[in-house]
Amino acid sequence: MRPYDAIVIGGGHNGLVCAAYLARAGRRVLVLERRERVGGAAISDQLFPGFTFTVYSYVVSLLRPEIIRDLELPRHGLHVLPLESTLTPLANGDHLAQWSDHDQNRRALARHSPRDAEAYDEFGRTLHQMARAVKPLLGTVPPDPASLAPGDLASLARLARHFRGIGRGVFHALHKLLTMSAADYLDEWFESEALKGTKSASGIIGMLLGPCSPGTAYVLLHHYMGELDGVFRAWGFAKGGNGSVSAAIASAARARGAEIRTGAPVARVLVKNGRTTGVALESGEEIRAARVVSSADPRRTFLELVGEAHLPGELVEAVRRFRFRGASAKVNLALDALPEFTCLPGRGAHLRGAISISPSVEYLERAYDQAKYGEFSRRPYMDIVIPSMIDPSMAPPGKHVMSIFAQYAPYHLNGGWTDARREALGDAVIDTLAEYAPNLKSIILHRQVVTPADIERDVGLSEGSIFQGELSLQQLFSVRPAPGWSKYRTPVEGLYMCGSGTHPGGGVMGAPGRLAALTVLGERP
Amino acid sequence: MLRTTPFHARTAALCASHAWRRWAGYVVASSYELSHSREYHAIRSAAALLDVSPLCKYLVAGRDAACLLDRMVPRDVSRAGIGQVLYTPWCDAAGKVLDDGTIARLDDNVFRVTSAEPSLRWLEANAAGLDVSIEDTSEATAALALQGPSARDILEQACGADLAGLKYFRLTPARIAGHPVTISRTGYTGDLGYEIWLDAADALPVWDALVAAGTPHGITPAGMLALDVARIEAGLMLLDVDYVSARKALVASQTSSPYELDLGWTVNLGKDTFVGRDALAAEAARGPAWRFVGIAVDWDSFERLFAEAGLAPRVPLAAWRTSVPLYAGGGQVGYATSGVWSPLLKQYIALAHVQSRWAAPGTTLEIEVTVEHRRRRAAARVVKKPFFDPERKRA
Numbered sequence: 001m002r003p004y005d006a007i008v009i010g011g012g013h014n015g016l017v018c019a020a021y022l023a024r025a026g027r028r029v030l031v032l033e034r035r036e037r038v039g040g041a042a043i044s045d046q047l048f049p050g051f052t053f054t055v056y057s058y059v060v061s062l063l064r065p066e067i068i069r070d071l072e073l074p075r076h077g078l079h080v081l082p083l084e085s086t087l088t089p090l091a092n093g094d095h096l097a098q099w100s101d102h103d104q105n106r107r108a109l110a111r112h113s114p115r116d117a118e119a120y121d122e123f124g125r126t127l128h129q130m131a132r133a134v135k136p137l138l139g140t141v142p143p144d145p146a147s148l149a150p151g152d153l154a155s156l157a158r159l160a161r162h163f164r165g166i167g168r169g170v171f172h173a174l175h176k177l178l179t180m181s182a183a184d185y186l187d188e189w190f191e192s193e194a195l196k197g198t199k200s201a202s203g204i205i206g207m208l209l210g211p212c213s214p215g216t217a218y219v220l221l222h223h224y225m226g227e228l229d230g231v232f233r234a235w236g237f238a239k240g241g242n243g244s245v246s247a248a249i250a251s252a253a254r255a256r257g258a259e260i261r262t263g264a265p266v267a268r269v270l271v272k273n274g275r276t277t278g279v280a281l282e283s284g285e286e287i288r289a290a291r292v293v294s295s296a297d298p299r300r301t302f303l304e305l306v307g308e309a310h311l312p313g314e315l316v317e318a319v320r321r322f323r324f325r326g327a328s329a330k331v332n333l334a335l336d337a338l339p340e341f342t343c344l345p346g347r348g349a350h351l352r353g354a355i356s357i358s359p360s361v362e363y364l365e366r367a368y369d370q371a372k373y374g375e376f377s378r379r380p381y382m383d384i385v386i387p388s389m390i391d392p393s394m395a396p397p398g399k400h401v402m403s404i405f406a407q408y409a410p411y412h413l414n415g416g417w418t419d420a421r422r423e424a425l426g427d428a429v430i431d432t433l434a435e436y437a438p439n440l441k442s443i444i445l446h447r448q449v450v451t452p453a454d455i456e457r458d459v460g461l462s463e464g465s466i467f468q469g470e471l472s473l474q475q476l477f478s479v480r481p482a483p484g485w486s487k488y489r490t491p492v493e494g495l496y497m498c499g500s501g502t503h504p505g506g507g508v509m510g511a512p513g514r515l516a517a518l519t520v521l522g523e524r525p
Numbered sequence: 526m527l528r529t530t531p532f533h534a535r536t537a538a539l540c541a542s543h544a545w546r547r548w549a550g551y552v553v554a555s556s557y558e559l560s561h562s563r564e565y566h567a568i569r570s571a572a573a574l575l576d577v578s579p580l581c582k583y584l585v586a587g588r589d590a591a592c593l594l595d596r597m598v599p600r601d602v603s604r605a606g607i608g609q610v611l612y613t614p615w616c617d618a619a620g621k622v623l624d625d626g627t628i629a630r631l632d633d634n635v636f637r638v639t640s641a642e643p644s645l646r647w648l649e650a651n652a653a654g655l656d657v658s659i660e661d662t663s664e665a666t667a668a669l670a671l672q673g674p675s676a677r678d679i680l681e682q683a684c685g686a687d688l689a690g691l692k693y694f695r696l697t698p699a700r701i702a703g704h705p706v707t708i709s710r711t712g713y714t715g716d717l718g719y720e721i722w723l724d725a726a727d728a729l730p731v732w733d734a735l736v737a738a739g740t741p742h743g744i745t746p747a748g749m750l751a752l753d754v755a756r757i758e759a760g761l762m763l764l765d766v767d768y769v770s771a772r773k774a775l776v777a778s779q780t781s782s783p784y785e786l787d788l789g790w791t792v793n794l795g796k797d798t799f800v801g802r803d804a805l806a807a808e809a810a811r812g813p814a815w816r817f818v819g820i821a822v823d824w825d826s827f828e829r830l831f832a833e834a835g836l837a838p839r840v841p842l843a844a845w846r847t848s849v850p851l852y853a854g855g856g857q858v859g860y861a862t863s864g865v866w867s868p869l870l871k872q873y874i875a876l877a878h879v880q881s882r883w884a885a886p887g888t889t890l891e892i893e894v895t896v897e898h899r900r901r902r903a904a905a906r907v908v909k910k911p912f913f914d915p916e917r918k919r920a
Binding site for chain 2: 103106107117118119122125128129
């Protein structure tokens, strides 16, 4: 049999995307997944009979449209259902609602501040323009600005032309967004605390930073770059949960000839004379290939799978300093009935969208304060969806599942994570949410709490970092994951990286997997 | 959910068509009857009653009220007399139009501003350091338009006052059914007509009184479809249809200056300062690149296109609101943004943006016409706006 042209380590969405692109180009590809199933952090699981949980990641937006097109994902089962609203319940029994319909949204905001309702359109326009300005970067292999190589110069020149075309105003706005905190940036636009709180939450997702920490405004934009049907800032829910995103990509990869082996943990990358020759599994089996692409994060790839002996000291140092600091937890619930929110009782449209516990910037910053000193937030920020309201097949008829993303739950918890601490975090989440939906505790049939330590152990993401490393500016673009190694290549010839730890980073985006594949193939994106 | 206007109890009962349209977050009737035709003809031959409550309305008051508005708009607000109403666009610093509306001087230091889009933030942004209060009265104030040749007779009877002295673009306080109202001789139809401003709480009795007084004169509640035909005949532009607010534009080419919208007459460069003045002065000196003109489609040419397909010509009886290319000299030179068959003028007319060199009245252009799924071109001519301008409008 023909030997493999490439082995992809890890069957998460980026590994699968990479494999699908390589197979599409006629390469013989093998994906090796440690667990018994593909998907990594994008899986759906029936942890309680009849109830499907979106265990880790739970919404789609950032998945690149070109990947959906190139891999024909809708033909492989991807069906994204719209999430049309965000509800922010407030402590005083009131609420802030944001809707996808312009008139409805304007009216809902004007109840809190007519100025904010007017500013909202301009804010949206500015972020749209900035998302447009930054969008080409998502599809570009980052050039090295310090390099004089023709490829780097050409790529820099293309970017320079692009940025010259975006106009002064947008450029200045972008400068602000790259340097400010989410809280300060939003203060320039809005006066309503609930609106600022909810908007700033996009700036702290997956980060051990508060909304007042500089650099968080960029993360706000990162989440704005999601595109569905050509519209920026559109979020959706994949029918069947995010496991069906992974399943669709895996199906597309297989249809193009890729092989996928599950239950096949890789122990190390084989290196000989500075070149990779394949991988060795934990079982002792060795599989040969001239090219190996790792979707594991930089720490696991370099320090565990390759080993320091094969790497320059500088890179080893940079990888050691690369910040992960997972800060996010998930609480997944099987519910006997719908939660009843005091602020908006009944089975309304608001239960088909996101529900955000983010009443003010101060609330979020206080939640961060505790995490800063190694405790989890007693009153955390939460982003909640009720998948069974969007896709009824997620739960038995009349029953529901609830996905709660909660922050902050720092990986480096004082005293470390134990079963007792995990359940205490779960209690804090439920207690806080029950303040807004008092019937919650009485309708819980099953509860799963996932801490960063669990994510690290089960999914293999270092420190439970959902982005394979913080999206802070010192870890983005030309320096992600390390200066000089932003182009998916490594010091080991034939070894590439394709995980979220590479440009442009995390979210169920798939861009690193695609760009890495194109790099392996020697194609320009 | 969408809002209903203070007249909804009456308009909903009348709306046999069940055809509603959104306007600034409210629902208003597209037409009450199954076709808008009779409602349109009422505007031109009797009187039509239109619910225009969704307009944004602001009360600007205080020692510096005139100063604020003078800062904001290109027209000279200080020179307006009490009881005078000014139509005006207003611009951003680049001299591109943000919105257009009216400014009514209710008293020396009290103005009512109307706009298509919410403008509280823009008013406040321009009020920095001024002694002025700005109140959003959009919801508290209801508004009706009574438009058509019989409008004066009906209104005089309803308010028991002589309106002969009320000149075009002037207003007067009055009472209808005992409720205080403000009557302005303004409108969006280019006909004799009035707009009536009242407390939202008084909406239903005022509506009823007008209908009672107007019934012998053929008063007809009319919806947005009828209004759209009339406003195109009157050459009046509509935000989001005929032009894009500079606030919403994603690229500079989507914006328009007052000169480019044929509103140069509103720009008073003699004023010391107002938002966009420098940019507009520069544009006035070099001449605008675009013009907003009236277009009349040549009937023979239009008919021929249909004849070639074996069909009788089919004219648009309801106004369209899409961008339709205009050609001249072998290339595209502009685009029409609103068009309709004028039932009164018996002419296919449109409002259009054209490059300045093609804007002189009488210039021959071509307009794209789709005949049986095929794109064809009919001859068209640039004509003076308004297409319809009866003497009674001002008399």
